[in-house]
Amino acid sequence: MLRPSRFYEGCGRDGPIRCIFLCEFHPTAGPKIVCQVPEDYMSKDDFESVSVYIIPKAQLFKNVITITVFGFKILGFPTRIDDKVYARNAYCFNLCFVFDAWARSVHYENIVKKLTDFLMSLEITCRFISQLANNKSNGTQLVTMLNQVMNDLNTHKYCVLSGPKVITHLKVVQIRPDPPPISDCEVPVLLDSKESFHSDRWDLTTMQILPYINGVNHVKKISAMAGVNNNLVKSCLQNLVYYGVVCMIPIFLYSSMYAVTPKLRKLAVDKKLQEECILALTRTGKESAQIRDIFCMYSNMKSGVTMKDLCIRFNPLQLNIDERSLVEFGILEGFIRRIHEYPVNLETSMMNDVPYSQYLTGEYSTDSICCMNEISLKQLHDSIESYPNIVFICK
Amino acid sequence: MDINPVGILLVKSDSKGHRLLFRYPFVSKSEAETGKKYVRQTPYSLHITEDPLYQTNSMKNNGSELTEFSDDLLSTLFAVKSKFYGHKFELKVNNMRFVGHPANIQQYSGSNSKKKPDGPSSILIHFVFVLKASADYSVVKSYYELSKRLGIAIKHEEKRCGYFGKEMKMMMEAHDLDSTKLDEGNDNDQSSFDTILNRCSLARNMKFIYENLCSSGIVHFRLNNWIEVSFCLTQKAHSVHIPNFSIGPEEIDKCLQNLKPYHGILLLEDILTLLNSLPPDSSPSLTRFLKVYSPLKNFQMISADSDLTIAQVYNIIGHFLNWGYAMVIYPLCESNIYVIAPGAVISSDSSLKEKFNAKFPGYNLLELMHEFSLPSTMLHKLNPLTHSEEQAVLVQMVAWMLRHRLLMQLHTYVYFMPTKKGMMHFEEIPNISHSRYQSMNANFGQNGSDGDSYSLKAPSDSDLSSVVSEDFVKSPMTTFQTELNSWLNMSLVDEGDKIDEFVIEEDFISGLSEDEKGALLKIPATSSPEDFHLLIRLLKQGYLQGTSHLEEIMYLENIRRSQLVQLIEKFQDILVTCECEDPAVSIFYPNDN
Numbered sequence: 001m002l003r004p005s006r007f008y009e010g011c012g013r014d015g016p017i018r019c020i021f022l023c024e025f026h027p028t029a030g031p032k033i034v035c036q037v038p039e040d041y042m043s044k045d046d047f048e049s050v051s052v053y054i055i056p057k058a059q060l061f062k063n064v065i066t067i068t069v070f071g072f073k074i075l076g077f078p079t080r081i082d083d084k085v086y087a088r089n090a091y092c093f094n095l096c097f098v099f100d101a102w103a104r105s106v107h108y109e110n111i112v113k114k115l116t117d118f119l120m121s122l123e124i125t126c127r128f129i130s131q132l133a134n135n136k137s138n139g140t141q142l143v144t145m146l147n148q149v150m151n152d153l154n155t156h157k158y159c160v161l162s163g164p165k166v167i168t169h170l171k172v173v174q175i176r177p178d179p180p181p182i183s184d185c186e187v188p189v190l191l192d193s194k195e196s197f198h199s200d201r202w203d204l205t206t207m208q209i210l211p212y213i214n215g216v217n218h219v220k221k222i223s224a225m226a227g228v229n230n231n232l233v234k235s236c237l238q239n240l241v242y243y244g245v246v247c248m249i250p251i252f253l254y255s256s257m258y259a260v261t262p263k264l265r266k267l268a269v270d271k272k273l274q275e276e277c278i279l280a281l282t283r284t285g286k287e288s289a290q291i292r293d294i295f296c297m298y299s300n301m302k303s304g305v306t307m308k309d310l311c312i313r314f315n316p317l318q319l320n321i322d323e324r325s326l327v328e329f330g331i332l333e334g335f336i337r338r339i340h341e342y343p344v345n346l347e348t349s350m351m352n353d354v355p356y357s358q359y360l361t362g363e364y365s366t367d368s369i370c371c372m373n374e375i376s377l378k379q380l381h382d383s384i385e386s387y388p389n390i391v392f393i394c395k
Numbered sequence: 396m397d398i399n400p401v402g403i404l405l406v407k408s409d410s411k412g413h414r415l416l417f418r419y420p421f422v423s424k425s426e427a428e429t430g431k432k433y434v435r436q437t438p439y440s441l442h443i444t445e446d447p448l449y450q451t452n453s454m455k456n457n458g459s460e461l462t463e464f465s466d467d468l469l470s471t472l473f474a475v476k477s478k479f480y481g482h483k484f485e486l487k488v489n490n491m492r493f494v495g496h497p498a499n500i501q502q503y504s505g506s507n508s509k510k511k512p513d514g515p516s517s518i519l520i521h522f523v524f525v526l527k528a529s530a531d532y533s534v535v536k537s538y539y540e541l542s543k544r545l546g547i548a549i550k551h552e553e554k555r556c557g558y559f560g561k562e563m564k565m566m567m568e569a570h571d572l573d574s575t576k577l578d579e580g581n582d583n584d585q586s587s588f589d590t591i592l593n594r595c596s597l598a599r600n601m602k603f604i605y606e607n608l609c610s611s612g613i614v615h616f617r618l619n620n621w622i623e624v625s626f627c628l629t630q631k632a633h634s635v636h637i638p639n640f641s642i643g644p645e646e647i648d649k650c651l652q653n654l655k656p657y658h659g660i661l662l663l664e665d666i667l668t669l670l671n672s673l674p675p676d677s678s679p680s681l682t683r684f685l686k687v688y689s690p691l692k693n694f695q696m697i698s699a700d701s702d703l704t705i706a707q708v709y710n711i712i713g714h715f716l717n718w719g720y721a722m723v724i725y726p727l728c729e730s731n732i733y734v735i736a737p738g739a740v741i742s743s744d745s746s747l748k749e750k751f752n753a754k755f756p757g758y759n760l761l762e763l764m765h766e767f768s769l770p771s772t773m774l775h776k777l778n779p780l781t782h783s784e785e786q787a788v789l790v791q792m793v794a795w796m797l798r799h800r801l802l803m804q805l806h807t808y809v810y811f812m813p814t815k816k817g818m819m820h821f822e823e824i825p826n827i828s829h830s831r832y833q834s835m836n837a838n839f840g841q842n843g844s845d846g847d848s849y850s851l852k853a854p855s856d857s858d859l860s861s862v863v864s865e866d867f868v869k870s871p872m873t874t875f876q877t878e879l880n881s882w883l884n885m886s887l888v889d890e891g892d893k894i895d896e897f898v899i900e901e902d903f904i905s906g907l908s909e910d911e912k913g914a915l916l917k918i919p920a921t922s923s924p925e926d927f928h929l930l931i932r933l934l935k936q937g938y939l940q941g942t943s944h945l946e947e948i949m950y951l952e953n954i955r956r957s958q959l960v961q962l963i964e965k966f967q968d969i970l971v972t973c974e975c976e977d978p979a980v981s982i983f984y985p986n987d988n
Binding site: 269 | 463464465468471472476478479482483484485486487488489528734735736737739741742743744759761762764765768769770808810812814815816817818940941942971972973974975976977978981
């Protein structure tokens with residue numbers, strides 16, 4: 001049976017740069033490729049059919065243009081230098097990257113732009129590219145440079161390019177969706193050990209809050225402990241989430257509830273995951289926890305069962321299970337999700353007599369109400385308990 | 396989400412040159428140019444400080460306007476070379492994406508033409524959809540499909556009555572008139588596009604398409620009052636019911652593959668509205684399906700009641716899902732466990748609450764949501780004194796909440812974990828029969844399970860649960876034979892012949908480790924042959940590995956819930972149960988991860 005290819009348009013995968021070519025608008029011959037690596041990747045025929053989009057109309061210069069056709073994806077940034085020294089008083093060129101049609105190319109856009117700028121400075125300072133035809137050594141130098149860019153970016157995602165008097169750094173940066181906004185009551189967890197954290201690569205604020213990220217402190221507490229403005233902490237954390245360095249998890253409370261997701265099945269069948277799990281949540285200095293006990297604890301998590309109930313029932317201390325790590329591991333692996341409680345006032349007309357009434361609309365979870373008002377969950381419960389119209393919705 | 400189109404363009408190119416015939420939406424001349432503003436793609440992108448040396452004239456389009464693109468420029472871009480005809484054309488400029496299907500049509504000069512008929516001339520027509528660059532691939536593909544369909548419809552109409560020729564002539568005249576007016580200097584506020592929109596039905600159709608894509612995602616009209624063009628932007632169709640939520644056709648295909656005959660559907664639209672919206676030439680099976688439809692029925696029941704094969708039922712469901720008319724559920728029944736869905740909107744002043752009030756006066760949505768905060772069944776909500784009327788209302792309310800994805804169903808999954816080590820290593824579980832899906836497939840009429848095709852398929856199926864036990868590898872039996880045997884065994888069980896079954900049980904138990912055997916035999920219920928046989932039967936079928944929920948086991952093994960629940964209770968020391976949603980239908984719920 002033929003297996004469908006993993007590479008199809010829309011598969012969302014990254015692909016290698018297949019070819020880099022430089023083309024110019026020749027005063028007599030029109031658009032033509034002056035240099036390409038590897039040679040003859042783009043046939044003359046193919047190039048001519050797409051040349052309208054590579055050396056486009058004047059309005060489209062200095063725009064990132066990607067054309068997908070015939071199984072190619074060509075990414076370019078057409079550029080024009082106006083100067084009297086050129087025939088027609090302008091020199092138009094475009095440096096293009098070619099990918100397979102299925103590959104994602106958005107993250108190469110800035111590289112193409114930067115490389116174009118690099119070539120432009122070479123052109124302005126020493127007529128590097130407009131004189132390629134007359135200057136053999138420039139030609140070979142350009143081929144070497146383009147080869148270097150293609151190979152380095154494909155293998156290392158990084159390239160330092162030096163030309164006569166100019167040097168440029170190119171780096172492929174993945175574009176990911178924006179992480180969700182950070183809330184005060186969430187807890188950041190480092191996904192790798194602190195030792196693997198390269199302190200020189202991060203900004204000062206991040207370095208300042210880093211010691212307080214321990215998987216226990218929530219955002220507001222970190223902000224107070226580190227003496228850093230709350231919003232700054234949040235944007236630092238958002239940045240760290242973006243780069244996959246930390247993950248935000250809900251705050252651990254014995255009063256909180258969790259629910260199982262279909263991913264829990266992985267724990268039952270994946271031996272490697274089981275080992276990891278046992279390692280992560282066995283209490284220090286104790287014998288290894290047993291997988292069935294762990295699995296039982298997870299599978300009993302549901303709306304209406306608090307961590308406290310679960311601990312009373314299973315006595316994790318005796319089972320050598322650290323319940324805090326149990327929850328952390330479960331959340332990070334996606335076995336369980338937190339169930340939040342949302343207090344709602346059913347009687348909207350008598351809003352004002354009720355404490356914290358502005359929060360009782362169903363949009364605020366108990367976590368966030370407590371965090372915003374700096375009260376404990378018990379205090380919140382006590383103060384709204386006597387109102388029969390206030391109910392809790394869990395999700 | 397970037398599902399809505401930014402615009403729709405029509406470009407033609409023939410021997411007389413190329414031209415942008417129509418664009419929608421267009422900007423009237425009087426409207427001022429929008430201010431140029433630099434918008435960063437993501438907060439993490441570098442803000443490029445512009446150097447006067449590198450003079451730029453880049454079009455800083457803000458992602459929702461197409462004003463920076465002049466008509467002339469657009470027509471140059473999309474009057475493509477003949478090499479592109481009939482291929483997908485995709486162009487991205489900054490954060491705009493253009494997608495279309497350039498089509499080549501033969502123009503037949505109209506009968507009223509005074510010129511000598513000089514054979515058909517060829518024209519390129521290109522319907523281009525303008526999208527935001529961040530639009531998902533499947534969205535882009537859907538728009539491409541629509542462009543293609545429009546091209547085909549136009550081609551047909553041109554051949555039939557020279558429709559496009561006439562429309563094009565009108566459009567060209569309007570453009571020419573406009574440019575002569577401009578030359579004469581008496582500029583009026585009305586642009587040529589306004590004139591075209593008033594006069595040409597094709598332009599009105601394009602406006603209709605654009606507006607419908609933005610509102611419902613469903614486009615249905617007759618081109619030139621003749622040929623029907625019908626299209627559904629699946630991604631949009633589902634977001635009509637749940638804001639900011641989209642399901643792509645690929646996901647629906649995947650979902651369809653995982654559906655079982657015990658699933659059912661819940662229509663998202665009123666059944667009468669649906670029946671009325673069906674075109675007159677629609678398949679009669681659709682009407683038949685809708686007439687017997689009920690959210691209480693599963694596919695098999697619908698198939699039986701409507702006298703359609705299950706394959707046909709699946710096809711119809713595929714249509715309903717793609718058009719955003721339905722979602723898949725497990726049929727409503729008293730024992731279903733429901734809980735508030737994680738993505739549910741809770742708000743004391745939402746429009747949802749008012750909608751609910753209008754439909755069920757006297758009930759409070761939030762109160763009901765509170766009642767479902769803990770996983771509960773409909774049975775819990777009812778008591779013997781409840782009127783049957785109230786009961787019906789409750790069913791309707793639950794259906795309503797499911798439709799609005801406020802509720803989610805939980806299923807019970809069972810894991811066989813005899814020892815502290817957890818589940819037996821699944822490869823060791825002697826699983827002689829995984830014929831259950833095979834037989835189901837045979838019932839669907841999708842593929843017959845004759846020996847050859849099955850033995851060909853066996854290796855690919857032998858991942859997770861279906862690995863043949865070592866015992867059988869040792870024996871010379873082929874997979875097909877074991878398959879047959881298991882069926883025979885099963886039928887023997889039904890006939891009450893216990894001898895072979897006993898042998899199989901022995902086999903199974905000998906596959907267990909000492910610890911596991913000990914744990915199993917320690918349970919008092921093991922001594923009751925009936926319970927023990929049932930347990931072994933379920934184990935052998937691989938149901939107790941967390942892949943099948945109770946409802947699936949009930950359906951496949953034709954046993955009652957009470958029987959199963961009792962069994963689980965009796966063997967609770969070695970069985971672990973957990974409650975979670977059915978992954979087969981989870982695509983219908985917004986997922987915030």
